[in-house]
Amino acid sequence: xxxxxxxxxxxxxxxxxxxxxxxxxxxxxxxxxxxxxxxxxxxxxxxxxxxxxxxxxxxxxxxxxxxxxxxxxxxxxxxxxxx
Amino acid sequence: xxxxxxxxxxxxxxxxxxxxxxxxxxxxxxxxxxxxxxxxxxxxxxxxxxxxxxxxxxxxxxxxxxxxxxxxxxxxxxxxxxx
Amino acid sequence: xxxxxxxxxxxxxxxxxxxxxxxxxxxxxxxxxxxxxxxxxxxxxxxxxxxxxxxxxxxxxxxxxxxxxxxxxxxxxxxxxxxxxxxxxxxxxxxxxxxxxxxxxxxxxxxxxxxxxxxxxxxxxxxxxxxxxxxxxxxxxxxxxx
Amino acid sequence: xxxxxxxxxxxxxxxxxxxxxxxxxxxxxxxxxxxxxxxxxxxxxxxxxxxxxxxxxxxxxxxxxxxxxxxxxxxxxxxxxxxxxxxxxxxxxxxxxxxxxxxxxxxxxxxxxxxxxxxxxxxxxxxxxxxxxxxxxxxxxxxxxx
Numbered sequence: 001x002x003x004x005x006x007x008x009x010x011x012x013x014x015x016x017x018x019x020x021x022x023x024x025x026x027x028x029x030x031x032x033x034x035x036x037x038x039x040x041x042x043x044x045x046x047x048x049x050x051x052x053x054x055x056x057x058x059x060x061x062x063x064x065x066x067x068x069x070x071x072x073x074x075x076x077x078x079x080x081x082x083x
Numbered sequence: 084x085x086x087x088x089x090x091x092x093x094x095x096x097x098x099x100x101x102x103x104x105x106x107x108x109x110x111x112x113x114x115x116x117x118x119x120x121x122x123x124x125x126x127x128x129x130x131x132x133x134x135x136x137x138x139x140x141x142x143x144x145x146x147x148x149x150x151x152x153x154x155x156x157x158x159x160x161x162x163x164x165x166x
Numbered sequence: 167x168x169x170x171x172x173x174x175x176x177x178x179x180x181x182x183x184x185x186x187x188x189x190x191x192x193x194x195x196x197x198x199x200x201x202x203x204x205x206x207x208x209x210x211x212x213x214x215x216x217x218x219x220x221x222x223x224x225x226x227x228x229x230x231x232x233x234x235x236x237x238x239x240x241x242x243x244x245x246x247x248x249x250x251x252x253x254x255x256x257x258x259x260x261x262x263x264x265x266x267x268x269x270x271x272x273x274x275x276x277x278x279x280x281x282x283x284x285x286x287x288x289x290x291x292x293x294x295x296x297x298x299x300x301x302x303x304x305x306x307x308x309x310x311x312x
Numbered sequence: 313x314x315x316x317x318x319x320x321x322x323x324x325x326x327x328x329x330x331x332x333x334x335x336x337x338x339x340x341x342x343x344x345x346x347x348x349x350x351x352x353x354x355x356x357x358x359x360x361x362x363x364x365x366x367x368x369x370x371x372x373x374x375x376x377x378x379x380x381x382x383x384x385x386x387x388x389x390x391x392x393x394x395x396x397x398x399x400x401x402x403x404x405x406x407x408x409x410x411x412x413x414x415x416x417x418x419x420x421x422x423x424x425x426x427x428x429x430x431x432x433x434x435x436x437x438x439x440x441x442x443x444x445x446x447x448x449x450x451x452x453x454x455x456x457x458x
Contacts (some may be wrong), residue, residue, distance in 0.1 A: 010434035010444050059366035069425055076365060079447035082391065082432030083346055083403060083423055091214055092287035093298050142220035144283065162301035164171060165245065165286030166200055166257060166277055178332055179325030186324055186345055193349035198412065199332055203339035266344065266423055275414045
């Protein structure tokens with residue numbers, strides 16, 4: 001499946017790009033994160049501590065064990081600091 | 084002692100004046116109210132139900148059993164409806 | 167800290183902006199504004215009576231109490247008296263704090279006390295007559311939580 | 313019900329007045345405004361990043377939830393993104409209701425959820441460098457009461 005991955009705030013800065021398109025068969029967000037970590041050091045570094053990372057699937061906040069079936073857009077970002 | 088008595092809202096309307104000066108030896112607010120009630124029907128009518136009346140002595144909210152010694156200004160009014 | 171009791175209208179927006187600007191560094195600004203509401207379309211106007219002297223004292227006491235309970239960098243109370251038309255603004259409060267929870271709590275506290283402890287009385291004029299607004303039990307009850 | 317996410321500044325006072333006027337009959341208006349604060353005098357500026365698309369969805373969801381919980385005649389959320397200077401206004405919310413308790417509760421609810429559930433991230437630039445503002449545990453805890 002083809003996924004668009006978005007990165008925000010310090011995740012965007014560490015990975016060095018705001019978005020990318022990946023081909024993956026990952027079943028869950030956690031599986032996708034494992035694939036990304038295995039790719040390159042900057043991914044491993046960015047996803048070292050998942051407690052500091054939040055994930056949204058198709059713009060809805062969710063958990064790392066959420067399934068990716070049918071999803072088109074995955075976003076990773078730190079806890080939000082609006083307001 | 085000489086007291087200035089102020090009336091507000093419907094107490095002012097029922098008694099028919101916003102303020103008056105009285106000579107009294109009343110020891111407490113309740114005693115003063117009894118004196119006023121005995122004066123004329125409009126006072127008796129106005130002070131018929133004290134649950135609907137509030138009192139301030141020298142501009143501080145207080146109770147009907149408060150002593151009048153040293154007080155110069157007594158105000159009677161309904162529960163407040165500001166805001 | 168500012169308290170104003172006045173017959174003339176005030177500009178809620180202009181007061182809010184001026185308050186926010188002068189509270190530099192506060193971070194969190196909360197305002198409340200009370201508007202003359204015409205629930206069933208029959209209200210012609212409102213008259214607000216107050217007790218000059220005691221009004222300012224009561225508002226100062228309430229504001230001092232709010233400042234002692236929460237960390238506020240500034241507070242504002244404006245309350246009108248006299249004749250008001252439907253849709254006109256009756257009063258406003260504003261609070262400024264570094265923490266939004268303090269600004270919210272203090273503004274709500276000021277409103278709760280102002281409703282039942284500041285000497286204002288509202289009289290409504292409708293098509294069929296006029297009458298004094300009765301105090302709501304809920305407003306007296308609201309004081310118990312503080 | 314209005315939600316605006318924008319880079320350009322907004323006029324807090326003018327928005328407050330327009331909101332109060334359009335909420336005719338509401339009686340109680342509450343606003344909150346967040347200002348870029350410079351706690352120790354070293355802040356040069358702030359950059360707010362957001363997630364276009366998700367931001368509007370999240371704010372709409374939060375606003376709909378507030379409307380389902382309280383009796384509101386209107387609500388407004390404005391949030392800026394991009395570069396902001398110290399003293400500039402970051403965002404505002406406004407709520408209108410016939411009951412002040414509803415207007416206060418809804419405004420505080422909107423703020424609590426907006427803080428931790430709307431995809432905005434603040435980066436501060438100081439004399440010595442720049443860094444992302446960390447989420448406060450107190451902000452996450454604030455959600456538990458609703």
